[in-house]
Amino acid sequence: MEQTNCKPSIVTYSTIIDSLCKDKLIDDAFKLFKEMVFEKGILPNVISYTSLICGLCKLGRWDEASKMLKEMEDENISPNVQTFNVLVDAFCKEGKVEEAEAVINIMIETGSAQNIVPDIVTYSSLIDGYCLRGEMIKAREIFDSITLRGLVPDVVTYSSLLNGYCKNLNVEKVVQLFREISGKGLKPDVVTCNTMLQGLFQVGCCVAAHKLFNEMHAQGRIPDRCTY
């Protein structure tokens, strides 16, 4: 591309930077980022910064992530909902739900002027975080608060909560919630089904599990490696 008239753009660079971050090759990502800025004179945007922050958070390099946020501020690039969601999710995955809640409070208190309002991804991450800690009452509380905020739980929100109940061996809630998904007009996807399968087998409901597996085939939801 560099040899043609079709020079790599901010989108080209961001695509590669994001891929490197996802492969945990954060140093290579930064190398490319610096090449883009200092050699090519292409200004980074909120997307390239969010990718880098995501990569740093997933490696637990919180100080550097915070440094990048500061750098964005200096460059007058405002973080948006997705930038904050990356932080919320990373904290939740680390079991740092309190920190995640703090980020959400910042979003609520200071973000509304810039159209930054926690969305369904934010709360799905938080539910997942509480589920990972086995705090199902809290997870349920967040789930119930979603509607009050005018948001609509999607299949990921349901699957996260479902996974929590499965790990908790709460069969009653699992069955109830799984029915509710279809009842709300949502379609359980392969991840939802895999979660259910694991839950059903764990409590010895092998017949129900096989029935669900067969239904997956019938409804064209292709089983994947996790299913098997």
Place this chain on the structure above:
DNA sequence: GAGTGTAACT
């Protein structure tokens, strides 16, 4: 007019 970033199962 288009293209890049966030959440669930293993």
